[in-house]
Amino acid sequence: xxxxxxxxxxxxxxxxxxxxxxxxxTTMKLSIFIPSQTGPRxxxxxLSGLTCSEDNFTTKAGAYKVAAELGLIIVAPDTSPRGxxxxxxxxxxxxxGAGFYxxxxxxxxxxxxxxxxxxxxxxxxxxxENFPAKQNKQAIFGHSMGGHGALTIGLKNLKTYxxxxxxxxIVASSQVPWGQKAFTNYLGDDQTNWKNYDACQLQxxxxxx
Numbered sequence: 073x074x075x076x077x078x079x080x081x082x083x084x085x086x087x088x089x090x091x092x093x094x095x096x097x098t099t100m101k102l103s104i105f106i107p108s109q110t111g112p113r114x115x116x117x118x119l120s121g122l123t124c125s126e127d128n129f130t131t132k133a134g135a136y137k138v139a140a141e142l143g144l145i146i147v148a149p150d151t152s153p154r155g156x157x158x159x160x161x162x163x164x165x166x167x168x169g170a171g172f173y174x175x176x177x178x179x180x181x182x183x184x185x186x187x188x189x190x191x192x193x194x195x196x197x198x199x200x201e202n203f204p205a206k207q208n209k210q211a212i213f214g215h216s217m218g219g220h221g222a223l224t225i226g227l228k229n230l231k232t233y234x235x236x237x238x239x240x241x242i243v244a245s246s247q248v249p250w251g252q253k254a255f256t257n258y259l260g261d262d263q264t265n266w267k268n269y270d271a272c273q274l275q276x277x278x279x280x281x
Contacts, residue, residue: 084108129148217242
């Protein structure tokens with residue numbers, strides 16, 4: 073783990089971090105706000121939407137004053153793997169900046185686009201091992217594509233997250249053009265595989281913990 077930069081605000085500390093991910097096989101980036109209160113703190117993980125990075129929520133949301141008052145850690149990871157050797161697409165809704173929080177099974181995406189595993193494994197380990205996060209008090213939330221990620225990841229990991237929130241999310245990802253395009257490329261033509269990343273399908277069939 074490497075701290076790229078650090079800022080003081082509202083009595084707490086905002087850090088920009090990069091680290092090597094075993095899930096994406098790339099260097100991943102995130103921001104993390106640590107409040108001034110001592111001891112393990114409850115943690116919210118924010119998942120951003122299409123075209124976003126670890127910087128969008130961090131600079132635009134204005135959330136850290138309230139987080140500082142509540143003594144809340146906020147983690148904002150990048151939305152996808154990036155790099156010169158990482159597959160990409162000319163359109164904004166596929167490839168880098170559009171990871172859709174799935175574990176891809178199709179080439180050329182499967183080597184790096186494993187954002188579900190990144191959020192549930194690599195990011196968990198990084199935050200819990202290096203920052204004062206209270207592991208039994210975590211929440212996940214997100215916007216648009218990130219709302220889709222928050223819902224599907226949260227529903228499949230109910231023992232990890234105490235609350236799941238979403239702002240203008242993609243809730244039926246297999247039934248809308250953005251999701252259909254991403255899932256066809258990342259997961260293949262067999263739509264039965266898409267159900268694992270569709271919040272409405274997960275809720276309807278209760279295929280989660």
